Amino acid sequence: MTRRLLLGCSAVGNALVEHTRDEGGARDDLVAVTDDTGWVSTLRDRNVATVEADPTDPATYPDSAAVVLVASDDPARNVAAARAARAAYPDAMIVAHLGTTPTDEQRTAVAAVADRVVDPAAAVADRVFEAVGLDGEPGVEEGSEDGAEAPLGDEGGEKPARLLATLRGLSGPLLVVAHDNPDPDAIASAIGLARIAASIGVEADACYGGEIAHQENRALVNLLDIGLRSFDDIDLDEYAGIALVDHSRAGINDSLPEDHPVDVVVDHHPPRGPVTGSFADIRPAVGAASTLIAEYLSRYGIAPDRELATALLYGIRIDTKDFTRATAIDDFEAAADLLAHADESTLERVESPSVSPETLRVLAAAIENRDVRGSVAASCVGEITDRDALAQAAERLLDLDGVTVTFVYGYMDDVIYGSARARGADLDAGELLRDALDPVGSAGGHAAMAGAQVPLGILSEVSESESLPDVVEAFVAGRFFEALDDAPAQPTGLPPEFLTD
Helix, strand or coil: CCCEEEECCCHHHHHHHHHHHHCCCCCCCEEEEECCHHHHHHHHHCCCEEEECCCCCHHHCCCCCCEEEECCCCHHHHHHHHHHHHHHCCCCEEEEECCCCCCHHHHHHHHHHCCEEECCCCCHHHHHHHHHCCCCCEEECCCCCCCCEEECCCHHHHHHHHHHHHHHCCCCCEEEECCCCCCHHHHHHHHHHHHHHHHCCCCEEEEECCCCCCHHHHHHHHHHCCCCEEHHHCCHHHCCEEEEECCCCCCCCCCCCCCCCCCEEEECCCCCCCCCCCEEEECCCCCCHHHHHHHHHHHCCCCCCHHHHHHHHHHHHHHCCCCCCCCCHHHHHHHHHHHCCCCHHHHHHHHCCCCCHHHHHHHHHHHHCCEEECCEEEEEEEECCCCHHHHHHHHHHCCCCCCCEEEEEEEECCEEEEEEEECCCCECHHHHHHHHHHHHCEEEECCCEEEEEEECHHHHCCCCCCCHHHHHHHHHHHHHHHHHCCCCECCCCCCCCCCCC
16 A cells, blocks of 8 residues: 655655655655656656656546645645545545645635645644654554554554544544543543544544542643533433543443443553454553643644643643653653643642642541551541542552552442552552452552442441441451452553454
8 A cells, every 4th residue: 555645746745755765764655646847857766656647636646545745836736636635535644735825715725625734834844744653753553462662654653644534534523531530631631632633623522420529630620721521411422433531441430331332542551451443542651641642733733722731741740740650752752842832830830739628637547547568558537528538648648668559448428439549569459449349339440540439338327336437447448458469460561352443
């Protein structure tokens, strides 16, 4: 299959060929069609397969192409070539150079059929390289069993085109689903993917299940005025496609029905089961899903607005614990790019929210009631009024000397809530809580952080000689430490049954 097709030639097309030469790229994956005799001679001298013909005539095109670059200096011919390319290759990524002094009508015409439109500018060649994925940054090929990396300039370079093709193929709006009780990475990734869909005219809503309870997360959403819908207000029948961000399986840690059809998955956690969808990009080596979304924005030449850039940057910083945990070069590069667009003053306000008296009380109770066994600390804090305080206490208990796994739990409104954290441990916190509490409630999460909910049920019917906190502690701690004896290890790579279509 022809991977790259050059229609027309100019300084932009010439720069593309030169870039391929500098990177040692193969010539057999590049075909040029131009009727400019001078460029025909130049391209052929460089061993580029060149057809001397009208670049606006689809009869001269190869049978297939993954990426099409429209690169004439003539705006009218670029409009015609872009339209012909879209008709010939509905699923290809089309990057169209506007040419010299285009009219507003020509700009509109090109924008209607191209995925990215490149205005004449000094940095035009660099923007084209980013848009078509030719800068050689690493990615993971879908369907890989071991998570091995492949250059984006090879098969991985088709990811941006395939994502847009999947979105464009939807018959209606897209629903982007974050995992339940979303963290900043999930929130930012959801609104970022919705922004990408909107850039090609696909309506999209970002949503979440559960609550946004953590004080910093609430501050993020409120200060940036992030438009994230509650899943409770969603009618799935109104959407033609579903995308998952920061998790990879419907019904597992989200509010979708289990095994609900999914079209797009963007995640950085190794999945524990089969992942299905028309498009899936799962890279366990990367520290945050926000990094992947930022990369796609860069590929498409979409400059994030202040709110989106700030949210993505914060998502990366939180999931990598300020670049000290599970961090890849991609995370640093994405953060550096986002920093130019983000609002640092807003970040400071998000990171320093007021702490409620309830949070301080729960933290004090977690410290006082801790049950430490080896490197694991569990603590029952009794009745609570803010379930998010559990997550903050679990995070703070990790600062105890020698502790690598924490689990803090309490109850409110006839439900027992728990939050677990792991740092530098071999076990998977999400799977540990599933083993311990899923049979009597619901539990799940990731290797480093997880949560659980268990109906209080008959435990609330205690005798006068018993206290409810003691009964809850005996029940939950018993199941937790029993599961800990055979704790599941953290997943690595991608499972053999990993699927993408």
